[in-house]
Amino acid sequence: MVDDVELIALARERILQTFQIESLKDLQREALEMLVGSRDVFVIQPQGLGKSLIFQSTPLLFNIVRPKCSNSIVLIISLLVSFMLDQVRFLKSVRISTEIIGDEKNCEQARKRVERR
Secondary structure, three states, X not given: OOOHHHHHHHHXXXXXXXXXXXXXXXXXXXHHHHHHOOOOOOOOOOOOOOHHHHHHHHHHHHHHHOOOOOOOOOOOOOOOHHHHHHHXXXXXXXXXXXXXXXXXXXXXXXXXHHHHO
8 A cells, every 4th residue: 555655756747847846935846735535725825836736737646545536626716817828828829638627618518618628
């Protein structure tokens, strides 16, 4: 059985490789450890301090921690449409399956986009 320390190390390496960065910031590392431990994470901090990497890496963490649940969905809520578009564009560039829901005129369109995954 793989313990949390091994999973954290594996997740850290996968994140660094996928996002082509050299290290994690303290808050990112702390959030990563909480996610690997199946704990909820709620992060509030100013722009530019690394929140994006926390939620961008969550699908990767789910694939490591819960490999049998490959159809997991990570839901991120943002009020800024331009921010969402930038994030989706980036995630797709690193081959993470991503959809944006927000520009649909009704719930049926949103449902169909998610089901396409």
